[in-house]
Amino acid sequence: MAKATPKIVLSASRDIPFDKLFLSDSNVRRVKNGVTIEDLADDIERRGLLHGLNARPEVDDDGNETGRFGIPAGGRRYSALAILVKRKRMDKTCPVPCIVKSASDPILAEEDSLAENSLREPLHPLDEFRGMKLLHDKGEREQAIAAHFRVTPAVVTQRLRLASVSPKLHEVYAAGDMTLDQLMAFTVSEDHARQEQLWKQLDHSSNRSPAFIREKLTEDMVPVSDRRVLFVGLPAYLAAGGTVPTRDLFEPDDGGWLSDPALLDGLVAEKLDVEAAAIKAEGWKWVAALVDLPYGYDEDYREIDATREPPTEADETRIAELRAEADALEEQWAGSGDVPPEVEARVTAIDVELAKLSRGWFTYDPQEQARAGVFIGLETDGTLYIDRGWVRPEDEPEEEPDETGDGEALAETSSDEPAGDDAHSVPANSEPATVPGLAVECGDDDEDVIKPLPDRLVAELTASRTVALQDAFAQNPSVAFAAVLHAMVLTTFYQVRTETCLELSVNRVYFPFQAPGLRESAAVKAVEERHAGWKARLPKSDKDAWDAIQQLDGADQAALFAHCAAYAVNAQWEPVPKHGGGRISAHGVARRVEHANVLARAVGFDMVAAGWRPTVENYLGRVTKPRILEAVAEGTEPQKAGLIDHLKKGDMAREAERLLTDSGWLPEPLRMAEVEPVLPIADMPVDGGDAEALPAFLGDEGEDEQDSAYAIAAE
Structure with missing residues (x-):
């Protein structure tokens, strides 16, 4: 009958006076790493000793115990206790809990020291997040938690935000199927259902990057850096009932995102109306205020002349005050790598006011001003773009009739297109004409037919x-x-x-x-x-x-x-x-x-080279799915188009924008058409002898370059 394996017997625990302990040469830790001894001493002073020391009795040359004990494992705790004794926060005879092993134990003391440090396992990050949240839920403030664990309050805030992500996503992260960077990206939303929904959608997406996750979670929000927010001001938005901006604690977000675009647009309209009324009170006939003035907004308008008045004495005094303030701020923060945002904002405000005062004031003829108007728009930094002095065609003064009766207005003629079949022809790929000003939206067409743009x-x-x-x-x-x-x-x-x-x-x-x-x-x-x-x-x-x-x-x-x-x-x-x-x-x-x-x-x-890139706004979100797939196949590889063909149109367009970045792809209307070469002008016969020389102001360019330019342009 086989003998049973004997049960293990654990080493006894004893309280040994601190002055009877010493750091053993068998302790393998030599390099300082992690929390400093001073910080560990502070922690033991606050919460006491959480783990006992590993000790072995010292023996003399004859094998007799001397009454002192070496510490092969737990040397950092021993050193921290020594600091507390030096600080007179602990008596040198204070009992210290120790696990005492026999001096003749078959396991080497060096092995115990190595095992204690190598077999330990740090907390999983998720356990750390949850642990800090438990402390916070029980009333501990973020500053106190930060002080207890030797981190900044910002780090604690980040850990608490990570702990607030959906528990289902925590399980995915714990299983190793989600990276920490992805988990951090999900913190920009507090909606657990939306987080879980997006993670499920990512199963069918080739793009699972943190940036893509952030973009999807904030697609219905307005960035605080948007011109409308800068114009109205975040305090006004909050005072009107808007929620505190959603922030990304792990990436620069320029202030975060606002979740109520409708409220923001209402505030913008109200403030624009106030600004327009104030400017119209200057004596203008009309004011056109738009958030985004189009290019060429002044088409068919006549600009009236303005007379510039230099800055007044009061303006000059104010200019001197602003320059002195700016110089003082520059001297105070010169060489500083971290200028507070409020200082930067003040410097910007000073520059804006200085520019306005230095320009002086512009006055207009009262009669002209009474028939003219002003365009108002928003710059990208939220400041007002004001363009004064434009007369509409219908507001132009009527011309006085010719009293002599001899002069009648000559009818203007236009060189219209010649009549004929060409005047009524339509390109083969033409679609029905659209009404100017109405957006053309492409439906989510799943058919494999590439329709005309x-x-x-x-x-x-x-x-x-x-x-x-x-x-x-x-x-x-x-x-x-x-x-x-x-x-x-x-x-x-x-x-x-x-x-x-x-x-x-x-x-x-x-x-x-x-x-x-x-x-x-x-x-x-x-x-x-x-x-x-x-x-x-x-x-x-x-x-x-x-x-x-x-x-x-x-x-x-x-x-x-x-x-x-x-x-x-x-x-x-x-x-x-x-x-x-x-x-x-x-x-x-x-x-x-x-x-x-x-x-x-x-x-x-x-x-x-001019800077055009295909985006959701300017192309990809405006065409059908087959067109999107065609663009990706042409701009990258056909295989990449196959990776996104299962996505919904909105997701497909955003993924296509990412894939086509820096690809150099252009839609057909923007491509350079091939042109047949023509005979250079210099080689063409000219009646009457030699061709006349180029104008003087073009004479300083090379002959070859001139001929080439003329030949191409004369096609």
């Missing part, structure tokens, strides 16, 4: 292309000159103008269809900055303009010529009535776009 979308895309092309055109004077010359030759010698995209008078091009935010695009800002620079250089009166232009050198004349001509570039496709009768035929639109491609090639234009 909606009319409005094509018009919006080509509007963006036109503005960017105008900017590129303005930077290439030689091409601009050749293009204008080409248009003039067409109208002078051939009585046609449909072969060119230039609207020459020069007539500035405006867009009945345009995507939101076009006025703030890089191309628009570049054009407007260039325009402001020339306006400052030119004389105020048009009577003096000729002499001023003659004083410009060749390069400046060329640059000014290109800038003016750029406003006439029209590369926008637009829908036309199916049965004709509109201001332009389908044939005319097609030829305009065709020549715009020639012009784009001449200036080396590229919409990708």
